[in-house]
Amino acid sequence: MKKKLDRIEDKVYSGERITREDALALFASNDILAIGKMADLRRSQIAGDDVYYSYNLNVNPTNICALRCDLCAFSRDEGDPGSYALDAAEIIERVKKIAKLSHGSLFEVHIVGGLNPAYGLTYYEKLLKEIKKAVRGVSIQAFTAVEIDYFARLEGVNASEALRRLKKAGLDAMPGGGAEIFDESVRKRICRSKIGADKWLDVMRAAHNAGIPSNATMLYGHIETDEQRVEHMERLRALQDETRGFKSFVPLAFFEKNTRVRRTRAATGFDDLKVIAIGRIFLDNFRNVKALYTALGIRFAQIALEFGANDLGGTSLDERIVNAAGASVGSETSERELVEIINGAGRKPVRTNSLYRAGNSGEVR
Numbered sequence: 520m521k522k523k524l525d526r527i528e529d530k531v532y533s534g535e536r537i538t539r540e541d542a543l544a545l546f547a548s549n550d551i552l553a554i555g556k557m558a559d560l561r562r563s564q565i566a567g568d569d570v571y572y573s574y575n576l577n578v579n580p581t582n583i584c585a586l587r588c589d590l591c592a593f594s595r596d597e598g599d600p601g602s603y604a605l606d607a608a609e610i611i612e613r614v615k616k617i618a619k620l621s622h623g624s625l626f627e628v629h630i631v632g633g634l635n636p637a638y639g640l641t642y643y644e645k646l647l648k649e650i651k652k653a654v655r656g657v658s659i660q661a662f663t664a665v666e667i668d669y670f671a672r673l674e675g676v677n678a679s680e681a682l683r684r685l686k687k688a689g690l691d692a693m694p695g696g697g698a699e700i701f702d703e704s705v706r707k708r709i710c711r712s713k714i715g716a717d718k719w720l721d722v723m724r725a726a727h728n729a730g731i732p733s734n735a736t737m738l739y740g741h742i743e744t745d746e747q748r749v750e751h752m753e754r755l756r757a758l759q760d761e762t763r764g765f766k767s768f769v770p771l772a773f774f775e776k777n778t779r780v781r782r783t784r785a786a787t788g789f790d791d792l793k794v795i796a797i798g799r800i801f802l803d804n805f806r807n808v809k810a811l812y813t814a815l816g817i818r819f820a821q822i823a824l825e826f827g828a829n830d831l832g833g834t835s836l837d838e839r840i841v842n843a844a845g846a847s848v849g850s851e852t853s854e855r856e857l858v859e860i861i862n863g864a865g866r867k868p869v870r871t872n873s874l875y876r877a878g879n880s881g882e883v884r
Contacts, residue, residue: 520544524553531557531800534564539749542801546745551789558796558827566806566829570866571875572857575627575833576617580605580646584633585669588710590699590741592777594633604635607646611653617836618654622854625872626654627833630661631696640670640681647689658691658873664722665697668714679725686731692873693726695734695769701754702747709741709780720758727764732874734809735765739794741773742783748794752801759804766875767807767830770794772814791815792826799827807875817852817860824864831857
């Protein structure tokens with residue numbers, strides 16, 4: 520195994536792309552420090568020492584969802600206890616309130632929600648326009664590929680047209696949710712009603728071609744194998760070679776509380792670090808890798824900065840989706856704490872928006 524790691528390390532030092540077999544060898548290794556060293560080198564080659572964070576508000580307009588995937592703890596049927604549907608006025612009021620606390624022009628609104636037929640393309644066009652009108656300079660990152668596909672089908676248009684209309688209304692970027700694991704045998708067990716991997720990639724291709732950059736996620740730590748993880752990353756890397764439209768890779772640890780999926784592999788800190796590090800090494804065409812403190816916890820996310828990550832996510836005010844599945848380690852935090860964590864790791868904190876446009880680097884008032 521050491522000889523394999525040495526060969527992979529030689530590739531990383533020379534800036535060479537690693538193979539599928541190399542990635543599997545890294546997953547099979549327990550030498551987490553060697554893997555971390557490679558990932559940190561790749562990070563320095565690609566992204567330098569800046570660590571990004573955003574001041575953002577999470578808006579989840581409704582948890583009423585037509586899919587009700589087994590992996591989801593957030594969704595409800597209409598009329599269920601805990602189901603809700605916010606109206607636009609409530610959302611705008613919340614956006615205005617948080618914007619006043621943001622102490623700067625770089626303020627992001629992050630919007631994802633359930634597939635509710637009452638919340639279609641026209642509704643969201645109006646909402647985006649109202650948000651842009653309410654807060655000068657706000658950036659909007661919104662709607663997974665699953666949501667875009669749903670809006671398009673409700674409206675009787677294709678995804679490209681739906682994206683064009685949303686961009687015109689104020690959509691700046693997209694999150695990467697809904698990717699889960701691309702292997703269809705896994706998807707049939709954890710999210711059988713959700714669009715397939717090919718459709719997810721097609722929607723992202725359309726978004727990138729429309730000038731809408733996006734994140735790319737991978738949900739790990741449930742029933743997937745290492746081979747399925749690597750296949751997932753291979754498909755992301757191939758689309759990034761084609762479009763260059765992915766802003767960042769976002770590994771998402773699975774939390775099983777309140778879901779109907781029972782994990783078949785242990786959730787460990789080593790595994791979290793491996794996924795982040797191997798993602799950084801393998802996805803050599805992604806500039807940014809997120810270590811979301813909302814899932815990892817703020818101190819563990821700080822350690823992930825030594826394993827290839829260069830983005831801790833945002834303040835995530837009013838985050839509900841991961842919280843619903845039991846990720847209580849860090850549902851939201853202050854800008855000051857994010858800056859302190861980044862400084863404590865010896866890196867440079869940079870406040871950014873949905874498009875990685877920077878400003879107010881490390882300034883906290």
